[in-house]
Amino acid sequence: MGVGVSKSDVENLAARLGYCLEIDKREIHEEVIGLEGTIDVIWGRLTLLKSVLSTLLVYFFSLFHTPSNVISLLKKLRRIFFWGGSSNDTKISWVKWEFILVSYGEGGLNIGSLKAKNWALVGKWWWHFRTESNTLWVRVIKSIYGRDGGLGQENLVSSAKGNSVWGNIIKIGKDSLNIGLNFNVLFDKKLGDGRDTFFWEDIWVGGMRLKDRFSRLFRLEVNQMASVKDRVTFIKASWEFLWQWSRNLTGRLVGELKDLGTLILGFTGLDHGEGKWICKVDNSEVYKTRVMTRKIEDLLLAGHCSNTSTMRNKLLPQKVGLFIWRVLKERIPVRV
Template identity: 25%
Template sequence: MGLIKNWKPIVKRFEEKLTSWKARTLSFGGRLTLIEAVLVVAPKNKGGLGVGSLAASNKALMIKWLVRFKNEPASLWARSITAIHGDSRCHSYIPLKSSIGGVWKSIVNLGRKSQIQSINAGNSTLREMFPDLYELESDKRCFVSDRYIMNHESIDWFWGSGNPLSNANNIEEWAACLSILQNVVINRDSDVWLWKSSEKVADFAVSAVRNELDYIDTIKETKVLCWLHWIPKKVNCFLWRVVLDRIATREALMIRRFHLPSNQCILCNNTLESADHLLVSCETAKQVWLIIFQWMKLPIPSYMISVVQVLEIINSYKSQKNTKRAIYAVVAATCWNLWKMRNEIIFKQKAFSVAKLIGDIKAISFTWIKNRADLGELNWEKWRSFKI
């Protein structure tokens, strides 16, 4: 997948769905909608935007070829791989000549990192359980069918190696191995490789592997996000960026070496403007949160220092499902309107008003819930008293 031509189908699909002038006018939420329409989509409950990782998809597709190599040994391409990479000295389940570069080498190296292993006996392979027998075996690439015969309904296992069991230790290990093999049920169907995830074993599926890879290296802070459909997508994305400290505050711009006339918070003009300070710990923001919590009839926290902490607090409240969703929507509206107010002060030189900001928070959260939630009896009079 490192070649440019491999990405041409994806680029072509983008070009078919988007002209150049539309690309410049799309909002963040619009871009996300486009990506979801063109690429794979994964769950959002692990801290992402819901867009599956291309790297995970690529790895899952590469691993698929390893499974197909073992499950389709008679196919022309598998026999070609064996002819090129296999020899009498190769004891690996997946043949590879390290001196030969290319796609197959990348696939096999990825498979080794994915810990693709041999047949298991319990939690270990027979090779791991009986290393001396494995060392003594003359044909380490033999098939299971080469080591037993069917005697009516029973299976007789035998030591078929060209090297005899020469000492008492080997004989004792073989007896222990036989005791395990006696419980094995032989299926006459062709052997296939399966995919083991945790304790579940199932047929290999690219989507299952991709999802498993997407769940790795999750960001703990984003677990407080709900991705609520009552809230516009751009606001959900905004909260996600806030939690990751990825909005363009003065602190963030200075880190990116932007030259600013001041790095102080525009609301209090007293502290470095970071995301958490602007939206939560600023004295002006605290005043707004105090009024909002009183309006929602929630206990006022003794201290709040970050957006993650605010979301953890509201997630800990015990209430009805719709009430909890409404609270989350109000918190999102509060962060969103504080950010909008900050931008209007900077770029439009508007005066700051706590009363106007509170009114905007109540109005916009009511509009979201009225139009997006299935709460037919909700009206403005009930909302003003926060009665869901």
């Protein structure tokens, strides 16, 4: 599980408490089978699909990187149910499923992608890891995976190996790179006065860690875990440096120190407030799962969007709107 306890021990304890750590495909299938035949009209199945079948596994989705075969099974079951089929009788799928998943504005029925929801929910742990840096669970993760929790770009591939819970959370960041989404750049930290940011270890200026860019200066630093506030502070209406070196700087080191000072003085992100994290998807100080899901869906379903939005009118019965949607898609069954 990633915390030094064998998986079998955790499973035995979970079984005693009545919990299951694995996604049971048969249980999912039985849930859908129980709904078969309960609603004969397509607009009723659409409503049930959004309210029930899309939320069955929210708990698992929020913690585990769902295997592709489970996603495929859920996709198949949802598609069969939407078109009125059953376990024994599969109906014709008149519209490709991906075209149905996209939002109303992109010509779909706004059902949503389960993979996108899974990635968005698990991605929230990336946000928690950054915003709850002083909590016990974050300190435990750091002790196992390093200061960046294995989420850093240089450690992403190696840390994503294995089947631990945190290892699966890391895998989301690795897999999302395949669609052009980098979780490492989705969150931006506003330093404030720098008390919560390490001067040498964190990436806060210049696009890389100062310990790597100015390695010789870093080796002479007395406190290598100093915060930004420990080294840069506001005194008498100007920013001042508070260096602490193990010996006097000479030669090339003086030049490097000058370059470091110039780099920092050109940085405009320091102020007198507290540091805070910003989710750059919507420039919010709060991680919004719905917004992140939509962002991921836009990338996953990019090739299935339509230039014509789905007509929506509160005064129009849902069955009429759905019929018009099928007409515009030219997917009405007719006899010639």
